[in-house]
Amino acid sequence: ATLSHARYGKANVRLAKVHRHAEDNTQSITELTVRTLLEGDIAASWTAADNTNIVATDTQKQTIYVIAKQHPVNPPELFASILGQHFLDTYPWMTKARVDVTVHRWTRMEVEGKMHPHSFLRDGVEMREVECEVIRGEEIRIRSGIKGLLVLKSTASQFWGYHRDEYTRLPETWDRILSTEVEAGWRWKEFENVEEVRKEEGMFDGAWSDARRITLETFAQEDSPSVQNTMFIMAEKILAAVSGVEVVEYSLPNKHYFEIDLSWFNGLKNTGKDAEVYAPQSDPNGLIQCTVTRK
Numbered sequence: 001a002t003l004s005h006a007r008y009g010k011a012n013v014r015l016a017k018v019h020r021h022a023e024d025n026t027q028s029i030t031e032l033t034v035r036t037l038l039e040g041d042i043a044a045s046w047t048a049a050d051n052t053n054i055v056a057t058d059t060q061k062q063t064i065y066v067i068a069k070q071h072p073v074n075p076p077e078l079f080a081s082i083l084g085q086h087f088l089d090t091y092p093w094m095t096k097a098r099v100d101v102t103v104h105r106w107t108r109m110e111v112e113g114k115m116h117p118h119s120f121l122r123d124g125v126e127m128r129e130v131e132c133e134v135i136r137g138e139e140i141r142i143r144s145g146i147k148g149l150l151v152l153k154s155t156a157s158q159f160w161g162y163h164r165d166e167y168t169r170l171p172e173t174w175d176r177i178l179s180t181e182v183e184a185g186w187r188w189k190e191f192e193n194v195e196e197v198r199k200e201e202g203m204f205d206g207a208w209s210d211a212r213r214i215t216l217e218t219f220a221q222e223d224s225p226s227v228q229n230t231m232f233i234m235a236e237k238i239l240a241a242v243s244g245v246e247v248v249e250y251s252l253p254n255k256h257y258f259e260i261d262l263s264w265f266n267g268l269k270n271t272g273k274d275a276e277v278y279a280p281q282s283d284p285n286g287l288i289q290c291t292v293t294r295k
């Protein structure tokens with residue numbers, strides 16, 4: 001048998017970094033979940049039970065804490081690049097470091113009309129994501145994204161004109177509830193090295209807030225003819241807004257809210273334009289995905 005591919009590391013490494021701003025006596029906090037995966041001259045551990053070149057996953061975890069202490073953890077794209085490069089610089093037999101960083105929300109509290117200096121709330125499970133690959137002798141590849149952003153609109157969503165045959169039961173609709181949990185990603189141009197990532201670090205936060213704003217605004221403002229068309233418009237707008245991004249991807253579940261026919265109850269109308277009480281569906285869900293490039 002042949003070992004065709006091998007990588008290993010530590011997943012679900014959680015850390016929180018407190019930033020103390022002496023200038024205005026406020027503090028902020030960044031909470032991350034980090035995953036590292038290393039590749040290189042490590043096959044012997046799998047094939048010959050020789051662990052000589054294995055940097056223990058615990059060592060990788062300890063390294064994450066040290067690098068988070070010694071370097072900025074924001075923007076997460078820069079932190080992931082620094083961490084990935086550290087592994088290649090420190091272990092010459094490693095050829096690739098994949099570092100994934102998830103940023104959890106701690107939104108500053110507003111208390112008595114003022115932004116509180118050191119209190120925050122978790123306003124949603126929404127996460128900011130970064131996937132970074134640092135490969136020896138190649139450019140740094142970074143993909144940023146949003147996950148878990150749950151949205152719903154109660155109208156201005158349609159779905160009609162689709163193929164119909166003997167398998168089709170779904171009635172066409174010009175007015176439905178639309179809900180999805182946004183999973184969006186944007187792939188950056190390649191970076192020569194960590195220094196180039198650092199030089200352009202200002203664009204990552206802007207891209208994330210542009211992508212989030214565009215997603216929410218487009219979702220709300222489009223009288224959507226389908227999930228397909230609306231997500232394509234979102235992707236087009238992100239490409240137009242963020243010059244450093246080359247590819248935008250969306251994966252949107254269609255989290256259905258079904259109308260409930262109550263006509264069995266003395267003819268009670270609750271479908272079509274009379275629909276008010278709906279049945280939210282945990283499953284199954286539609287799943288609509290796309291990749292949109294500049295050209």
Ligand SMILES: O=c1[nH]c(=O)c2nn[nH]c2[nH]1
Binds near residue numbers: 159
């Ligand atoms: O927006 C939608 N796209 C689809 O492809 C689909 N299929 N069923 N409902 C749907 N809604």
